[in-house]
Amino acid sequence: RTYTKIRQLLARQPLGETVRVAGWVRTRRDTGGFSFIEVNDGSCLGNLQVIADKRLGNYEAGIKRLTAGCSVEVEGTVQESPARGQAVELVAAEIKVVGWADPETYPLQKKRHSFEFLREIAHLRPRTNALGAVARVRSRLAYAVHAFFQERGFIQVHTPIITTSDCEGAGEMFQISTGQPSGGPGTDFFGRRAGLTVSGQLQAEVYALALGDVYTFGPTFRAENSNTSRHLAEFWMIEPEMAFCDLAGNRRIAEELLKYLLDDILAACAEDMELFDRFIAKGLVERLRSVAGQDFAHITYTEAVEELQHSGRTFDFPVRWGIDLQSEHERYLTDEVYRRPLVVTDYPAAIKPFYMRINDDGRTVAAMDILVPGIGEIVGGSQREERYEVLERRMQEAGIDLDDYRWYLDLRRYGTVPHAGFGLGFERLVQFVSGMANIREVIPFPRTPGFAPC
Ligand code: 4AD
Ligand code: MG
Numbered sequence: 001r002t003y004t005k006i007r008q009l010l011a012r013q014p015l016g017e018t019v020r021v022a023g024w025v026r027t028r029r030d031t032g033g034f035s036f037i038e039v040n041d042g043s044c045l046g047n048l049q050v051i052a053d054k055r056l057g058n059y060e061a062g063i064k065r066l067t068a069g070c071s072v073e074v075e076g077t078v079q080e081s082p083a084r085g086q087a088v089e090l091v092a093a094e095i096k097v098v099g100w101a102d103p104e105t106y107p108l109q110k111k112r113h114s115f116e117f118l119r120e121i122a123h124l125r126p127r128t129n130a131l132g133a134v135a136r137v138r139s140r141l142a143y144a145v146h147a148f149f150q151e152r153g154f155i156q157v158h159t160p161i162i163t164t165s166d167c168e169g170a171g172e173m174f175q176i177s178t179g180q181p182s183g184g185p186g187t188d189f190f191g192r193r194a195g196l197t198v199s200g201q202l203q204a205e206v207y208a209l210a211l212g213d214v215y216t217f218g219p220t221f222r223a224e225n226s227n228t229s230r231h232l233a234e235f236w237m238i239e240p241e242m243a244f245c246d247l248a249g250n251r252r253i254a255e256e257l258l259k260y261l262l263d264d265i266l267a268a269c270a271e272d273m274e275l276f277d278r279f280i281a282k283g284l285v286e287r288l289r290s291v292a293g294q295d296f297a298h299i300t301y302t303e304a305v306e307e308l309q310h311s312g313r314t315f316d317f318p319v320r321w322g323i324d325l326q327s328e329h330e331r332y333l334t335d336e337v338y339r340r341p342l343v344v345t346d347y348p349a350a351i352k353p354f355y356m357r358i359n360d361d362g363r364t365v366a367a368m369d370i371l372v373p374g375i376g377e378i379v380g381g382s383q384r385e386e387r388y389e390v391l392e393r394r395m396q397e398a399g400i401d402l403d404d405y406r407w408y409l410d411l412r413r414y415g416t417v418p419h420a421g422f423g424l425g426f427e428r429l430v431q432f433v434s435g436m437a438n439i440r441e442v443i444p445f446p447r448t449p450g451f452a453p454c
Pocket of ligand 2: 369377379
């Protein structure tokens with residue numbers, strides 16, 4: 001059986017044609033001789049109105065018992081709709097009830113549910129308008145990420161999920177256990193220590209130094225016990241890595257990528273974006289258009305600190321040169337001062353990982369974070385330290401066991417080149433694009449401390 005997707009049907013409006021659709025009932029309303037059934041198949045936000053004549057064979061026993069959540073297959077003729085707000089409707093010749101949904105227990109009723117409530121029913125929440133829209137937007141963004149890099153000749157690399165290297169050095173690596181530890185604590189992966197990757201960067205560097213421009217896009221894990229609206233223990237990250245590239249080149253690619261993604265999503269998912277604009281974040285579409293249409297702002301970390309110190313604000317976390325910028329500082333800069341994405345570069349070496357390239361001043365590194373209004377950091381990246389001696393010294397200072405990273409140092413022994421890359425947090429991106437306040441709404445099954453089953 002082939003079915004017509006409601007998305008195609010509403011776009012193409014094939015008046016007079018006979019089609020079959022399959023989906024889930026949203027509502028049913030009866031008048032004298034007819035029932036009006038709103039069916040949604042997830043292909044788009046819009047429902048298809050199905051008109052069922054009481055002369056249909058299963059009208060009393062089947063159709064009149066349909067309630068929200070039931071699954072149906074409908075065959076019928078497409079006709080122009082006299083109702084407002086929809087162009088076409090389907091006059092049913094046959095409605096087959098595929099699966100019932102007990103109205104006494106089905107949790108999705110017609111009213112709007114809170115996102116907190118929906119998180120508890122992760123297995124049913126994609127059937128709501130908002131979460132369905134998020135899923136479609138997320139899928140399209142992933143597609144557009146690949147399109148952006150593939151169009152520019154980047155090679156996609158599948159970096160490993162199981163690894164021994166803690167790229168960010170922040171001690172947030174989940175350790176893996178086979179369940180049968182053989183060599184004592186810390187050697188749970190068949191006799192050696194291994195964990196879940198916090199970033200594919202170090203392995204992406206390996207491929208960049210062979211293939212030039214590469215990217216990886218996969219799940220990453222952080223064992224952080226934080227309960228915020230922008231942190232997950234499992235999230236997806238897009239990480240391009242470019243050989244023969246410095247910080248300025250890195251910044252250009254990041255800005256180009258973000259603008260490309262915004263342009264694409266506004267055009268490809270206009271209806272879903274309109275929903276977010278109406279119900280989630282007023283004015284969202286206009287704001288994103290303006291972000292895509294103008295240059296990002298750029299300041300150095302040192303300038304950011306001066307700006308914060310001269311702001312006349314008292315922050316919970318006092319500002320002085322050397323601190324890591326806290327979310328209240330980032331939000332002040334993006335939401336109140338710049339009101340557009342802000343690239344902050346050249347952070348103190350002491351608060352950044354070992355792989356970032358030391359600047360000539362000896363105390364800052366060629367790092368870049370991109371901060372966006374409403375969220376804060378969405379991108380973190382840098383030019384990498386390509387000088388063997390400098391890198392070795394920094395790793396020693398950071399207390400890293402060099403034996404575990406001989407391969408990484410080798411990249412600087414054999415044909416080293418300036419190279420750079422960044423990580424774009426995919427969920428932070430979806431949050432930015434959808435206007436969702438909490439990151440738990442933009443990933444199908446959020447993993448945070450105490451996550452709901454499923
Ligand atoms: O700034 P981060 O830690 O950078 C790296 O991992 C680099 N190795 C990336 C690179 O240069 N290839 O993380 C990058 C981005 C952040 O800016 C943020 O958007 C996202 O990943 N991120 C998280 N998103 C959700 N939950 C978390 N716990 C996140 N931690 C980082
Ligand atoms: Mg970061």
